[in-house]
Amino acid sequence: MLVVEHDRDLxxxxxxxVDLGPGTGAAGGRVxxxxxxxxxAAGDTLTGRTLRRVRGLKERLREPSGRLTVAGANAHNLKDVTVHLPLGVLTAVTGVAGSGKSTLVRKEPVEQHPETILIDQSPIAAAPRSTPATYLGAMDPLxxxxxxxxxxPAGLFSFNSAGACPVCRGRGEIRTDLAxxxxxxxxxxxxRPAPGRRGHAAGAARPAGGRGQHGDRGRARPGRGQALRLGDRPGGGGGAARGRGGVRGDTGGAVRSLHLYGEISR
Known part of the structure; x- marks a missing residue:
């Protein structure tokens, strides 16, 4: 059995x-x-020195700012347990498997104190089209x-709706199945203004607050007639318009520009 492992116990x-090194990347590659x-463990390699390192206990402890009381917990394996969980510090709940640790930490505090926010290791129920901004709801007000x-329409600025690239359908990539x-x-x-961005150029060409959706100040691909920026004047009737960046193009009367003060953080 051959195992690639970093855990010192294993x-x-x-x-x-077989220890590879002596460093990482270009500095490695040798036995x-x-x-x-x-x-x-007796050698002078980085792995050997790590195996000899003795882990000490934490010397300086923080003082709790309060406590959260869980009283009379009886769920699952718990038997009338009452604990005072300190606030503002890191608390570890230990014990053998099946002793009630998860119930005490994940179930009882939330039921007795609904204001408790539980952060666990449950996988995020997100689709392949999701991003951190869409999952957190930040994209909706933007x-x-x-x-x-x-x-x-707001859908013009969504790569899952009218603003999606017509080629990749807003996925940012093109996938070809080969059986x-x-x-x-x-x-x-x-x-799109740049490879891998999932929106249509029509949405990217409409900045607000001096920036586009991707923080690129609303620039679209040159030559598509939609490269106006903050402060540009809208063209009309298919005429040409020149923005502050000196970009020329036929706007077709479709690109609107507006002075908005402030900045949209990236």
Whole structure:
């Protein structure tokens, strides 16, 4: 059995060790030790020095700012447990498997104190189209702001709606399935200001507060007639317009520009 491992306890169980180094990246790529674990621990490699390191206990402890009382907990394996959980410090709940740790930490505090915020290791129920901004709901007010600034539907600034790239459908990449082989995926570089951005150029060309959706000050791909920036005057009737950046193009009367003061953080 061959195992690639970093955990010192599992390394200690090995019958034979091959240690690579001496550093990472370009500084690695060489075998610096091969043999039993005892020889590795006595050696002068980075792994050997780490195995000899003794972990100490924390010396300075913080004072709690208060406490959260969980009283009379009886769920699952708990038997009338009352604890005072200190606030403002890191508290570890230990014990053997099945002793009631998870119930005491994840179930009882939330039920007895509804204002408690539980952060666990549950996977995020997100679709492949999700981003941190969409999951947190930050994109909704931004879309409304851009839409109100230009008098267009908010969906124009969503890569899951009308603002999606017509080629990749807002995914940012084009995936080609090859039956029994691994699919081929490439970054979509059509109809957007930059490769991999998932929105249509029509939305990217409408900045607000001096910035576009991607923090690029609303620049669209040159030559598509939509590269206006903050302070530009809207063209009319298919005429040409010149922005502060000196970009020329046929606006077709469709690109609107508006002075908005302030800045949208990236």
């Amino acid at each position: 390394i200690g169980l090995a019958d034979h060790v 610096v030790y091969e043999g039993p674990v005892a020889g590795l 879309r409304r702001m851009f839409a109100e600034a230009h008098g267009v 029994f082989m691994d699919p081929v995926t490439r970054v979509c570089d059509d109809h």
